[in-house]
Amino acid sequence: MSKVLSALMFSICVGAVLCAQNPAPAAPARGGRQAAPPAAEQGGGRGAQSPASQRPPQTTKPQEYAAEQVRAGRTVFSSQCGFCHGRDAAGGESGPDLTRSSVVAEDLRGNKIAPVLRNGRVDKGMPAFNLTPSEVAAIVAFIHDQKTKAESEQGGRRAVDLADLQTGDAEAGRQYFNGAGGCAKCHSPGGDLAGVAKKREGLVLLQRMLYPTGGRGGPAPAPATVIVTLASGQTISGKLAYRDEFVIALTDADGWYRSWPANQVTFMVNNPLEAHAAQLGKYTDDDMHNVLAYLQTLK
């Protein structure tokens, strides 16, 4: 069991499994001015950094839109998107700053943005939108226009910079990691966390340290697992595919989704992230900053 645990730690939760069920494109966040990496590379390199902790990605291919369309887009965007993403698209209550979004940076006349609008990102709380093609085109025009404006300005309204997070003591963090924090029960600096600071930094590293889900800096590595025992005594194990009060489901070794009424089988879910959730009530703010400082040394 401990082998399973260590393999899964710093990985994925039930929510990320649900994410896999929704074919909405994941956030291929990236930095710098280089061309977009393919989606498969999201987890590594600079592909996993927080849009809010670094220089925003630049538009891959500059586009021009008619002022009239931008104006129409402002109306639709403000009413449908503005609460979460801000009226200026630079972040609102719960939604990210779209002027720093790599989806927007890589978008060419809606080819990346439109699918997100149509499908939503249900795992992250974004609903699907039922918009006309002209409304979608207008929103795309408005977002690009806002990004162009943002690129000419300094700073970010809701930015958390890498430098802001450098208040921890790495040695104290190492001691907490190996001692009171209990992190070493599942993780090791030479194992799963080797080079973690090269893969992620800043806010995303902090968020994934606290509670790693697929939405934060790249895909979720591995799912929670479940062992289901049928009335006959037969046991079936696999990745936890779905769970609510009434249904338990897994993806079996052949890749098939299989579900049962939760009250007609017994099952044991192994969700290693429970330890992360429990730790949130134990960290002091100093502990949190110290462990981050320690993780930043694992290059």
Next chain:
Amino acid sequence: MKGIVLRVAVLLVSCGTVAAQGLDPATLLEPPADSWPMYHGDYSGQRHSSLGQITPANVHQLTLAWAFQTGQTTQIKATPILANGILYITTPDNVWALDARSAHQLWRYTYPTNQGFHIGHRGAAVYKESVYLTTPDAHLVSLNAKDGKVKWDAVIADSKKGYWSTNAPLLIRDHLIVGVSGDFDNLPGILRSFDPETGKPQWTFYSTPPLGAPDSISGGATGGQMWMTGTYDPALNLLYVGTGNPTPTLNGKMRPGDNPWTCSILAVNPDSGKLAWGFQASPHDTHDWDAAEVPVLVDGNFNGMPRKMLMQASRNGYFFVLDRTDGKSLLTVPFATANWTSGVDKDGRPIPSVAKEPARDGRLIAPDEAGGTNYRSPSFDPRTGLFIVSARDAYGIYFYKPEHGAYGWAGADYGVYGNGVLRAIDYQSGKVRWNHELGTGAGAGVLTTDSGLVFTGDASGNVMALRTSDGTTLWHSAIGSVGTSPVTYELDRRQYLVVGGGGVLYAFTLPANK
């Protein structure tokens, strides 16, 4: 049995009077069984129904009576309003009038395209022969209840400044009381009363002073928007309403002191718009924890003394019981994970810990921005004395640095983790009697009935009936993401449960008698 006979008699009588003259505001004092005539069902905000046809013994037989498709992807977050056999349901910019027996659409009204936030809508209000809708650009529209035609359109607040409205208006006699939202801009908090006949403004109450006003007590804070529907005590003639967060939101440096009356529970005279008393649930809030949640009014004993109480499960994770005659605290206790206080002061107010204000390097704080609970309605069950609320145990990280400025949000915060739990609280002790896991984030409100049932929804799209005494699940149906607070009423001697799943409204009832 006697009770049922009586209720039928009342129903027949009230049907006659109500149908003849529209909704008389006096009936709101004691809503008949064949209605759900206002947002909370009645003025108390208890969301507790005396209907008893659906019981713990037969609830497993509940079956679909009808489903109404709005045809929209927008989730229904509104409470349906029922008057005169007609059900009114809203989403931003939209009202549908439906036959409550069949879901047959009588009319639909769509407000013109506008730039206000289309984030959600709580519901309509009815008065005589009118139906009222607040709009994303902070207008109040009066519609003819018979055909949905516009009677008048009044401006509540200037949407160009950043106000919007999702509010279900509260009707008190001849006052139609509406609130607005607006915490992306530094705007004074306003609540307004309109003449329901003409749309003429009657009064405006400010929770934070209008810009340039003398004698400010708010410490420089704006905000404190009253975006949720209040409750009302007819005997005391007081309207109770919760206020939202101060602005700038995460930057507390620019607004020293407690910042009254933000994050507060207020008692306001509905005739004059004057403040009677205020209680601050979160003095000097820096975490966006509105105290806009429903102020539930309960008459009962507290520590052996009969009391007129007000109860609120607040977004900051604390459960408050106040004496609603004067706003004095009776109980303050956390009901969800909260790590942001250094204690409770002599007046029952949580004391915010300076160490848990947003900071440049981040602070790990419980609850997160979405809070220990939110706009979804709780319910109070008088038989068990349980206050039942959809709660969250959640953590977020909060950042503020001077570069974030002093306008609007003025900071950054990110949710880390949250778990949803339906929580039954003993109102006299604050002790949790039972918990029922709901999943990562449930968006449904709660309804209780006299027969001992709790209705709510979980995070996976199930509407559920639980036994009030212990929280055991007795029935469920997977209808899609439940964003409404369920309602119930009786028509043709059948009790209905009406609840939204995604963009569809569902009605459940027991199988018809043979």
